[in-house]
Amino acid sequence: MRAIVLEKFGGLDSLVYRDIPDPEPRAGHVVIEIKAFGVNHAELHMRRGEWAEAAPVSGIECVGLVKSCPGGEFPVGAKVAALMGGLGRTINGSYAEYTRAPAANVALVESGLPWAELAAIPETYATAWTCLFRNLEIKKGEVLLIRGATSSFGQAALKMAVNDGVRVIATTRNRERFSMLEGLGAERCEIERLDLSKHIPEVKKIDAILNLVGNSVVLDCLAILRRGGRSCLAGWLGGLDPIPNFNPLLQMASGVYLTFFASFAFGTPGFPLSDVPLQQIAEDAAAGRLDVKPSKVFGFDEIREAHRVMEANEAAGKVVVVHA
Ligand SMILES: NC(=O)c1ccc[n+]([C@@H]2O[C@H](COP(=O)([O-])OP(=O)(O)OC[C@H]3O[C@@H](n4cnc5c(N)ncnc54)[C@H](OP(=O)(O)O)[C@@H]3O)[C@@H](O)[C@H]2O)c1
Numbered sequence: 001m002r003a004i005v006l007e008k009f010g011g012l013d014s015l016v017y018r019d020i021p022d023p024e025p026r027a028g029h030v031v032i033e034i035k036a037f038g039v040n041h042a043e044l045h046m047r048r049g050e051w052a053e054a055a056p057v058s059g060i061e062c063v064g065l066v067k068s069c070p071g072g073e074f075p076v077g078a079k080v081a082a083l084m085g086g087l088g089r090t091i092n093g094s095y096a097e098y099t100r101a102p103a104a105n106v107a108l109v110e111s112g113l114p115w116a117e118l119a120a121i122p123e124t125y126a127t128a129w130t131c132l133f134r135n136l137e138i139k140k141g142e143v144l145l146i147r148g149a150t151s152s153f154g155q156a157a158l159k160m161a162v163n164d165g166v167r168v169i170a171t172t173r174n175r176e177r178f179s180m181l182e183g184l185g186a187e188r189c190e191i192e193r194l195d196l197s198k199h200i201p202e203v204k205k206i207d208a209i210l211n212l213v214g215n216s217v218v219l220d221c222l223a224i225l226r227r228g229g230r231s232c233l234a235g236w237l238g239g240l241d242p243i244p245n246f247n248p249l250l251q252m253a254s255g256v257y258l259t260f261f262a263s264f265a266f267g268t269p270g271f272p273l274s275d276v277p278l279q280q281i282a283e284d285a286a287a288g289r290l291d292v293k294p295s296k297v298f299g300f301d302e303i304r305e306a307h308r309v310m311e312a313n314e315a316a317g318k319v320v321v322v323h324a
Pocket residue numbers: 039040041042123124127148150151152153154171172173174177192212213233234235236237238239261262263264310313315316317318
């Protein structure tokens with residue numbers, strides 16, 4: 001099969017096209033004929049050598065058709081999504097014609113959506129849904145602050161939260177993007193900055209925060225919450241550096257909750273993929289209740305351009321690659 005192989009750590013030229021053997025059937029695993037896959041920051045980090053592990057074939061998610069499944073967990077020919085379970089990280093991932101994913105990281109998605117739209121769902125929507133409705137336990141009428149809201153993850157969370165009657169305040173570094181976020185249902189927007197807690201009028205009144213900017217604003221998020229409010233750290237748009245000189249006694253707000261979610265938990269004990277309503281999300285998309293359309297769609301031969309666009313923050317939404 002054709003695959004995109006990580007030849008070395010570094011720039012866009014690290015991604016090269018090679019013919020490699022097809023994955024063989026294996027018990028407990030599903031071989032998938034890949035129709036399309038989303039591109040993720042994790043893959044940029046892996047390409048640059050910034051992640052703990054990186055497999056020769058990158059790609060943490062895909063949608064496609066079951067080619068073989070010796071354990072019978074999924075019927076051959078079924079339409080499925082696969083994400084995480086070591087894909088692209090400890091086992092070869094989705095930047096190829098076929099991949100072999102652990103059955104625990106595969107879900108059926110019966111849907112007539114075009115492959116490009118279906119491919120925009122698994123990683124982004126599964127993670128956003130889990131952060132909102134599991135970690136943050138967000139409820140109708142609550143006020144949610146999304147930091148880094150123009151990201152594809154942020155937009156997915158914004159759309160699902162608004163559909164559930166949550167009041168959303170959204171941040172971006174770029175004032176020109178306020179209207180886009182308001183168009184998606186944000187009540188209002190704020191300019192993203194490291195000391196947002198000193199500027200946001202709703203300080204100490206926010207019920208929940210989805211923090212996609214990262215470690216640099218963890219403590220600032222806690223300072224924004226009302227007593228009993230929850231902040232979920234789930235993105236690192238501001239970089240991977242740790243919190244310097246962290247001393248809770250001097251730096252932490254009292255009476256608030258910090259939680260964390262990383263999608264590599266999917267398929268591990270306590271985090272079954274079946275917890276996430278991927279089928280319902282696909283149905284909402286097909287019925288027009290949720291717009292999951294990717295903002296950029298590339299062909300399989302265009303992986304370097306897909307990485308470049310994401311790296312340059314030019315996508316303004318989900319980046320997807322489709323096989324011809
Ligand atoms: N926890 C998980 O399991 C999980 C799963 C998926 C993704 N993620 C993480 O979530 C984040 C978002 O992923 P994505 O694919 O949705 O991203 P994306 O669509 O590529 O996000 C791009 C946007 O990020 C914003 N941004 C870039 N640099 C920034 C900075 N220094 N400070 C603040 N905002 C910045 C920009 O918005 P403005 O220019 O409008 O400010 C840009 O338009 C990434 O860090 C990714 O690794 C985590």
